[in-house]
Amino acid sequence: MRYSARAEQQLGGTSGPPSGRDVLLHAHGIVKSYGRRRVLDGVDLVVRAGEVAAIVGSNGAGKSSMLKICAGLLAPDKGRVTISGRLGYCPQNAGVMGFLTPREHFTLFGTGRGMGGRDADRRGRELASKLDWSVARGTLAKDLSGGTRQKLNVVLSALGEPDVLLLDEPYQGFDRGSYVDFWQNVWGWRDQGKAIVVVTHMLNQLDQVDHVLDLSPRKQEAGR
């Protein structure tokens, strides 16, 4: 598998040289098999503060597995992940609770991360508005549209100011404007010094990210 770094020239103007920044995520030699099928075969990923990495590859290439391993939700067969600072994770399938309202989610998740309830609610609504979502008070999560439920998922991952954000195809169901807003948020988080990893099938942002980890099987062969 190939790990390509594109950072140096692109970051130079706005964010300074990445080599001088702290490494917030370091995954080294990750190996993962399901049964006899080896999905990840010695994958490395290093993301520094103020960098965005994209994980790309065909369906079933192992992108979500890699992200779950980075999040500590799945154990690798071999290899090691080190995260510095607080972690936010947005799963591919919305991990929200249908019987709670979005604002109850903000309070629940925010307080779980050490925020005050009011602060969590305010910050949740602020993050939502940056995704063009004005949060209605009474609607249960189960009654939100698919795209809005996914926005809730993104907001929850970003609550509590994580240093490392892992986002698994986070914009599914977003309309065009929200999709653009989403990437604006990502660039803003990068400017704040967060390390961000986005699993994506959308290739038009790849020239703006700092690293591309391509897990496609063909790349795996090419990388050997």
Ligand SMILES: Nc1ncnc2c1ncn2[C@@H]1O[C@H](COP(=O)(O)OP(=O)(O)OP(=O)(O)O)[C@@H](O)[C@H]1O
């Ligand atoms: N718990 C599991 N048990 C068995 N096989 C699994 C398990 N989780 C994932 N797989 C398989 O491992 C492979 C990689 O899955 P993964 O979800 O990481 O791929 P992906 O690149 O994220 O795919 P997609 O682009 O479709 O979301 C797939 O073939 C999948 O079926």
